[in-house]
Amino acid sequence: MNLQWGKVLIAALFEVAWVIGLKHADSVSEWLITVVAIAVSFTLLIDAGNKLPVGTVYAVFVGLGTAGTVLSEIVFFNEPINAAKLILVGILLLGVIGLKLVTPDAKPERSEA
DSSP: OHHHHHHHHHHHHHHHHHHHHHHHOOSHHHHHHHHHHHHHHHHHHHHHHTTSOHHHHHHHHHHHHHHHHHHHHHHHHOOOOOHHHHHHHHHHHHHHHHHHHHSOSSOOOOOOO
16 A cells, blocks of 8 residues: 555655646746646546545645645745745645544445445
């Protein structure tokens, strides 16, 4: 199951890339990279969601993507540091980690009724 959570983590990293691309892409090649990042991100997310609880997978994906995007804007694009924003991102990450910790890894088998 750790492989599946690894896919969620990599999908979130690609999410950060494509979200930044949506804002900052100026050339055809940058838009192409953005589209590839979207495809990789959702392919990994869908694959992990087939084997893990989809609600938790999506929450972890979005939470990590949000935190990564906020931090990337600060580090790479000189977005002003806002203490309240950083505290809220920290709370978001605590919630995502907590949700992951209380959710069982195995997806229940569906009955063929």
